[in-house]
Amino acid sequence: MDTSAPNSIIEFLSTRSSTPISAIGLPAPSDDEIQTMIRIASRVPDHGRLTPWRFILYRGEARVQIGKYLADLAEEREGPLTEQRRDQELKRFARAPLVIGVVFSPVEHHIPEWEQFLSSGAAAMKLSLAANALGYATNWISNWYASDEKGRALLGLAPHERVTGFVHIGTCAQKVPERPRPEIKDILSEYSGPWEG
Numbered sequence: 001m002d003t004s005a006p007n008s009i010i011e012f013l014s015t016r017s018s019t020p021i022s023a024i025g026l027p028a029p030s031d032d033e034i035q036t037m038i039r040i041a042s043r044v045p046d047h048g049r050l051t052p053w054r055f056i057l058y059r060g061e062a063r064v065q066i067g068k069y070l071a072d073l074a075e076e077r078e079g080p081l082t083e084q085r086r087d088q089e090l091k092r093f094a095r096a097p098l099v100i101g102v103v104f105s106p107v108e109h110h111i112p113e114w115e116q117f118l119s120s121g122a123a124a125m126k127l128s129l130a131a132n133a134l135g136y137a138t139n140w141i142s143n144w145y146a147s148d149e150k151g152r153a154l155l156g157l158a159p160h161e162r163v164t165g166f167v168h169i170g171t172c173a174q175k176v177p178e179r180p181r182p183e184i185k186d187i188l189s190e191y192s193g194p195w196e197g
Helices: 007-015 031-041 061-078 083-090 113-133 149-154
Strands: 053-059 098-104 137-141 162-170
Touching: 007 113, 031 053, 031 098, 031 113, 053 061, 053 113, 061 083, 061 149, 098 113, 113 137, 113 162
Parallel strands: none
Antiparallel strands: 053 098, 098 162, 137 162
């Protein structure tokens, strides 16, 4: 057992949580902090060193433009939108001051695509942890446009790419209530032989 790891790191990992996007506001991370976050996010298991992921920054006026794109696409899919429904889409990317898209960009290789996708998920988790370690609040989501071909294109993804998640990042002044977590006894077991159905 390595006792050199500071208790503060264990405490940090034990208490991390997602923050409601409605509670995430300014200030956003600086450019230097974003560079740090991406550098940390890229240090994940990556069988074959394929780097099957990339990141897209959505900030400033781009968030407003994306909202217009999504509102128009939602109307194309659903028919005329109510004012409330349209407003919902207009604000999708404008709620938090920074959204970072984690994009799964698979590489043709003998390493299976599902394994590459796991690596992109690890990158999204490390991105969230890095932002939290810098003192920022985060919320990692996907939403309907992640599963829509036109939606992905509007958000800057190539046809072969998929959304791993959109990490909303900013500052939250309030403490987020703790939610129930699984009991260890319900998710941990000793190996007891082959599955018997």
